[in-house]
Amino acid sequence: MSKPTLKPTRHGFMPPFILERIAATSSHAQLQGSAQRTLEVDRHFRSQRAPHVASAMALPKGSPQPGQATRYIYSANYQEVLPGTLVREEGQDESGDPAVDEAYRWLEVTYRFFWETLERNSIDDQGMPLLGTVHYGRDYENAFWNGAQMVFGDGDGEFFNRFTAALDVVGHELAHGVIEREAGLIYTYQSGALNESLADVFGSLTKQYHLGQSATEADWLIGAELLMERVQGRALRSMAEPGTAYDDPVLGKDPQPAHMDAFVETEADNGGVHINSGIPNHAFYLAAMALGGYAWESVGLVWYDTLRDSRLMPESDFVTFATLTAENADRRFGSASREATTIREAWQAVGVIA
Known part of the structure; x- marks a missing residue:
């Protein structure tokens, strides 16, 4: 049976049904609010097509050397803005901010996986710079790929930790970029x-x-x-x-x-x-x-x-x-x-x- 076509969306890690459950059943008003706000933000992004988001950003240049990642880590400073303020770029020392430094580290690890096992040079196989924004929103309970970069929330601190804490989450979001470039699998x-x-x-x-x-x-x-x-x-x-x-x-x-x-x-x-x-x-x-x-x-x-x-x-x-x-x-x-x-x-x- 054929299915109705749904509008493409950005690719989020957190299933919406979990957030809906928290918003509906949690007895803690702040946790309910965090889940509800995350759902509202995600609904906003569902109205945007990834290519439009990507084209709206001025992407910095990547490394001309295959096998060398180029990372730019931004902070949204707990606002819902992208990409935010640049806080660490390729070759710079640790910032002391766990979310910034985790994003920086795990993007490199994911890049190395694709390069060393699959001979793929970044998301587009042409050395695309890896952009990550941390501290997105307040208690934002998700991570996503928007067609140009990866974005990570801090979680609510009660149910969910910051999303940069998990290597496989960072790898998951970067992989969405690879999937988009190679197959463009419709997100429905x-x-x-x-x-x-x-x-x-x-x-x-x-x-x-x-x-x-x-x-x-x-x-x-x-x-x-x-x-x-x-x-x-x-x-x-x-x-x-x-x-x-x-x-x-x-x-x-x-x-x-x-x-x-x-x-x-x-x-x-x-x-x-x-x-x-x-x-x-x-x-x-x-x-x-x-x-x-x-x-x-x-x-x-x-x-x-x-x-x-x-x-x-x-x-x-x-x-x-x-x-x-x-x-x-x-x-x-x-x-x-x-x-x-x-x-x-x-x-x-x-x-x-x-």
């Missing part, structure tokens, strides 16, 4: 869930690469460092066990399915982009675990090949993406290879292909 329904899943995949791989973890050593959690002690949960998403990341009286229960049998039909959350992404996330996890070793050397390469495949269209669905990963596994490793067989089996295990 299955193509939007693929967009979110790919950002989770590359965010997780960035963390695994940084820590030197094999697939069996990784926790496969997304945003674990965001949750404060009062939250009953481990992270915002689990690639290993979608639907189990949190179960909290205020935040609710993780709604992600791990199989197409539980696919959620909804028009909320841009057609369930943060919900149904659990299915391709789990397929990636199953393939990586079955193959063992470093995931970025096997299934990660196939996912990246597929992201860059000219046959991947902006409106592509799960079946299309799964089929392309199988064909790219054949091309890279051979049709009779363990990698190709394992990737097909992973998609079968989550019910995407027969």
Whole structure:
């Protein structure tokens, strides 16, 4: 059945349904207000198309040397302005501000992951400068990519920590820029869930690469460092066990399915982009675990090949993406290879292909 077309939006890390739960059920007026204000800010950004935002900014120049990141970290000074005041740029010493220095560090780590494992030179593969704004708004409970830069809130300090604290969150948002440049996956329904899943995949791989973890050593959690002690949960998403990341009286229960049998039909959350992404996330996890070793050397390469495949269209669905990963596994490793067989089996295990 065809779906109605929704207007594209900027790519936010925090699922809106969590913020809606906090706004509706928290007994703390300040926390309710923080969630409500974040939702209002996010609704404002949903009215802007990313290319318009990108073209409205004067981007500084990137490094002419492939393999060398160029970072510019700004502070919005707790206002809702972009990019804000430049507070640290490439080569400068630590600022002493944790959010500034975390953004600076994790952008470099993410750049190195893409360069050293995938030979990609920044977001556009041409040395694009990495712009990050921290201290966006007051108690802003999200992070997002807006077509030109990454933006990080400080969280509310009760449910959520500052969003720069998590390497995989920074990697997730940078990856949205890569996805936008390569495939332009429309941020609605299955193509939007693929967009979110790919950002989770590359965010997780960035963390695994940084820590030197094999697939069996990784926790496969997304945003674990965001949750404060009062939250009953481990992270915002689990690639290993979608639907189990949190179960909290205020935040609710993780709604992600791990199989197409539980696919959620909804028009909320841009057609369930943060919900149904659990299915391709789990397929990636199953393939990586079955193959063992470093995931970025096997299934990660196939996912990246597929992201860059000219046959991947902006409106592509799960079946299309799964089929392309199988064909790219054949091309890279051979049709009779363990990698190709394992990737097909992973998609079968989550019910995407027969």
